[in-house]
Structures are given as structure tokens and as C-alpha cells.
Amino acid sequence: MEKLDKLLTELRNESSMNIDQESTSNILTIINEEDRTVADSVKKTLPAVEKAVDEVVQALKNGGKLFYVGAGTSGRIGILDAVECPPTFSVPSDLVQAVVAGGDSAIATAVEGAEDDEQLAAKELASRGVTELDVVIGIAASGSTPYVAGALQYAEEVGAKTVSLSSNKDSLISQYASINIEVVTGPEVLTGSTRMKAASAHKMILNMITTTTMIKIGKVYENLMVDVKVSNNKLKERAINIVSTITKVSYADAEDVLRKTDYEVKPAIVMIKADIGFASAQEYIKQTDGFIREAIQLAHK
Missing domain, CATH: 3.40.50.10490 (Glucose-6-phosphate isomerase like protein; domain 1)
Structure with missing residues (x-):
């Protein structure tokens, strides 16, 4: 030493x-x-x-x-x-x-x-x-x-x-x-x-x-934490704001979609951006290894 x-x-x-x-x-x-x-x-x-x-x-x-x-x-x-x-x-x-x-x-x-x-x-x-x-x-x-x-x-x-x-x-x-x-x-x-x-x-x-x-590895969209784990009220609000910011929908509409995804941000964004259901959004996200920008593009094809 x-x-x-x-x-x-x-x-x-x-x-x-x-x-x-x-x-x-x-x-x-x-x-x-x-x-x-x-x-x-x-x-x-x-x-x-x-x-x-x-x-x-x-x-x-x-x-x-x-x-x-x-x-x-x-x-x-x-x-x-x-x-x-x-x-x-x-x-x-x-x-x-x-x-x-x-x-x-x-x-x-x-x-x-x-x-x-x-x-x-x-x-x-x-x-x-x-x-x-x-x-x-x-x-x-x-x-x-x-x-x-x-x-x-x-x-x-x-x-x-x-x-x-x-x-x-x-x-x-x-x-x-x-x-x-x-x-x-x-x-x-x-x-x-x-x-x-x-x-x-x-x-x-x-x-x-x-x-x-x-x-x-696809955990970020633009500069937002789209894979944030919602475990408290602060993070729940952050998730709603992220979805609302990216998709341009109202706070209330973002929260409504997030309830359907159990507050998973990624599928909520894909659902709104591509106008599809939860299961379809999950499948596109899986096919693109978690990259939601690519998932949205794939859903639109």
C-alpha cells in the first residue's frame, strides 16, 4: 500500500x-x-x-x-x-x-x-x-x-x-x-x-x-423521468405532470389515464399519443425495448 x-x-x-x-x-x-x-x-x-x-x-x-x-x-x-x-x-x-x-x-x-x-x-x-x-x-x-x-x-x-x-x-x-x-x-x-x-x-x-x-436504455423521454416509480403523493403528482406535459392533455385527463395504468407513465403516454388501449401500449413498449418514442411511432404505422 x-x-x-x-x-x-x-x-x-x-x-x-x-x-x-x-x-x-x-x-x-x-x-x-x-x-x-x-x-x-x-x-x-x-x-x-x-x-x-x-x-x-x-x-x-x-x-x-x-x-x-x-x-x-x-x-x-x-x-x-x-x-x-x-x-x-x-x-x-x-x-x-x-x-x-x-x-x-x-x-x-x-x-x-x-x-x-x-x-x-x-x-x-x-x-x-x-x-x-x-x-x-x-x-x-x-x-x-x-x-x-x-x-x-x-x-x-x-x-x-x-x-x-x-x-x-x-x-x-x-x-x-x-x-x-x-x-x-x-x-x-x-x-x-x-x-x-x-x-x-x-x-x-x-x-x-x-x-x-x-x-x-430508454428510461427517459426528452428530459423527463418516464419510468418514475410512483410510491408517494409527490411522485404521483410528478407522474401526472409528466404525462400532461408530454401529451398536452389536461391534468385531470392525464390522471384519468394513469389510473388505468396503475400510474405507469410510459404506457399512459403511448395510450394518449397513439390513441390505443393499455394492453396495446404495453405490447408496443415491449417491442421497442422500453423506448416510448419508438413505441409511439410503431403504433402509428
């Missing part, structure tokens, strides 16, 4: 050397100025992120799954992205999974030593049935976390596609992945506190990976 003091994420930030003596306003300004650099750092990684997205899209189309693996903050960032996919895109809860060193208990409380165990990660991925159909993304700001390295090595052994996400150049975990996303965010305002810029960059990248993937 590389010594921490050699990593860019562990170096002292010249802009915050005297932060403990600054006013509240100045502290906030320093943090904000550093945060403003994150998006530019992410931009430099877009070619690598694109490669990762292409792999994930292909994997999901072939029946595979996406796994995030991390320890501490990195693991929790993976959880944040994974748990939002089912309600946002109506995908199965196991399609995007987050694996955290130390298990579920590590979400709220650090589990001592878990991130140093390479074999523990391999056992966890094996228990989840990772195969050559899947994509495993290992996340570690330092790029040297043994748990993540172990996960990527196991993933490669079983033939899964592998992606590393770190915040240091030429990181250890990059050696065990076919695609390397190294988002160099530099020294943190608080030395070594990678829950700040590094974690922000990682969250942005994971958001981009899943959002772009879902767009590419």
Missing part, C-alpha cells in the same frame, strides 16, 4: 493553511472556492466516464448488473447513488448494488479493519453472484484501499468488467481495472478529509454514470 504522505489527496492545501484563525465567512469562502474546482476536475475525466457508461449500458442490456464497491465515505457515496435508481427509474432493487466494507453496519458507524481485508471483498461479491455479465466499479479516493483492490481483482477473475474511481494519478486500484477514472481534485481544505472535494467529485461521476445509462 502506498504511503499516505505521497498521495496528492493527503497533501496540505496552501489556501487553507491558516483556516483555524479565519472568520466564519472566510472559512466558508475558502471551502467554496475549493469546491468550485471540482466540476473542472470531473470534466477532465469525461472520456473515461464515457467508456464506463458504455460498459454499463451493454451489461444491463445483456442481463447484467452494476456493483459499486467502497469503504467508508466511498462506500456510502455508492449507496447514495444505488438506492435512488429504483424510485427514479423503476429498476429492480438489485440492478445497481453498493457493497460497503464492513457491511450494512458500516453505513452509520466505521467498522475497524474492514477496509484492509482484500478477501472480505471477494467473499462479498461471490455471495452476490457477480459474473462475467456484470460491471464492478471500485471507489477509493486514495486509490489504495485493499478492500477495493480485492474486489476488482475478484471481478477480473470471474470475467466481470472493471472500473476504478480514485482521486490520485496512477493509483493502486487502477492496476486492477480495465477502465480508470482518476479525478484529481487535489489537496483538501482539511488535510486528508476526502469526504470533501474527492467525495463530491465521485458523487458527480456516479450520478453521471447511472443517469446516462438509464437514458441510453
Whole structure:
């Protein structure tokens, strides 16, 4: 494992050397100025992120799954992205999974030593049935976390596609992945506190990976979430507004059609746009692999 003091994420930030003596306003300004650099750092990684997205899209189309693996903050960032996919895109809860060193208990409380165990990660991925159909993304700001390295090595052994996400150049975990996303965010305002810029960059990248993937597999029409899972009143209203916006019918008419689809947005849109029934709309959506623009065109032929 590389010594921490050699990593860019562990170096002292010249802009915050005297932060403990600054006013509240100045502290906030320093943090904000550093945060403003994150998006530019992410931009430099877009070619690598694109490669990762292409792999994930292909994997999901072939029946595979996406796994995030991390320890501490990195693991929790993976959880944040994974748990939002089912309600946002109506995908199965196991399609995007987050694996955290130390298990579920590590979400709220650090589990001592878990991130140093390479074999523990391999056992966890094996228990989840990772195969050559899947994509495993290992996340570690330092790029040297043994748990993540172990996960990527196991993933490669079983033939899964592998992606590393770190915040240091030429990181250890990059050696065990076919695609390397190294988002160099530099020294943190608080030395070594990678829950700040590094974690922000990682969250942005994971958001981009899943959002772009879902767009590419037909979960979005224009810029609307047409596969939203209606599980509460707010999402019910969003579904009605989406249908009304796309089809130009009234709020009341959109709601009436959605009742017939049990609040599934896609068939409701196709039903209105193509003037067909629920069963026919479902069939056209199935024939076009979930892409409702194509489903509407097919229905009109």
C-alpha cells in the first residue's frame, strides 16, 4: 500500500493553511472556492466516464448488473447513488448494488479493519453472484484501499468488467481495472478529509454514470423521468405532470389515464399519443425495448 504522505489527496492545501484563525465567512469562502474546482476536475475525466457508461449500458442490456464497491465515505457515496435508481427509474432493487466494507453496519458507524481485508471483498461479491455479465466499479479516493483492490481483482477473475474511481494519478486500484477514472481534485481544505472535494467529485461521476445509462436504455423521454416509480403523493403528482406535459392533455385527463395504468407513465403516454388501449401500449413498449418514442411511432404505422 502506498504511503499516505505521497498521495496528492493527503497533501496540505496552501489556501487553507491558516483556516483555524479565519472568520466564519472566510472559512466558508475558502471551502467554496475549493469546491468550485471540482466540476473542472470531473470534466477532465469525461472520456473515461464515457467508456464506463458504455460498459454499463451493454451489461444491463445483456442481463447484467452494476456493483459499486467502497469503504467508508466511498462506500456510502455508492449507496447514495444505488438506492435512488429504483424510485427514479423503476429498476429492480438489485440492478445497481453498493457493497460497503464492513457491511450494512458500516453505513452509520466505521467498522475497524474492514477496509484492509482484500478477501472480505471477494467473499462479498461471490455471495452476490457477480459474473462475467456484470460491471464492478471500485471507489477509493486514495486509490489504495485493499478492500477495493480485492474486489476488482475478484471481478477480473470471474470475467466481470472493471472500473476504478480514485482521486490520485496512477493509483493502486487502477492496476486492477480495465477502465480508470482518476479525478484529481487535489489537496483538501482539511488535510486528508476526502469526504470533501474527492467525495463530491465521485458523487458527480456516479450520478453521471447511472443517469446516462438509464437514458441510453430508454428510461427517459426528452428530459423527463418516464419510468418514475410512483410510491408517494409527490411522485404521483410528478407522474401526472409528466404525462400532461408530454401529451398536452389536461391534468385531470392525464390522471384519468394513469389510473388505468396503475400510474405507469410510459404506457399512459403511448395510450394518449397513439390513441390505443393499455394492453396495446404495453405490447408496443415491449417491442421497442422500453423506448416510448419508438413505441409511439410503431403504433402509428
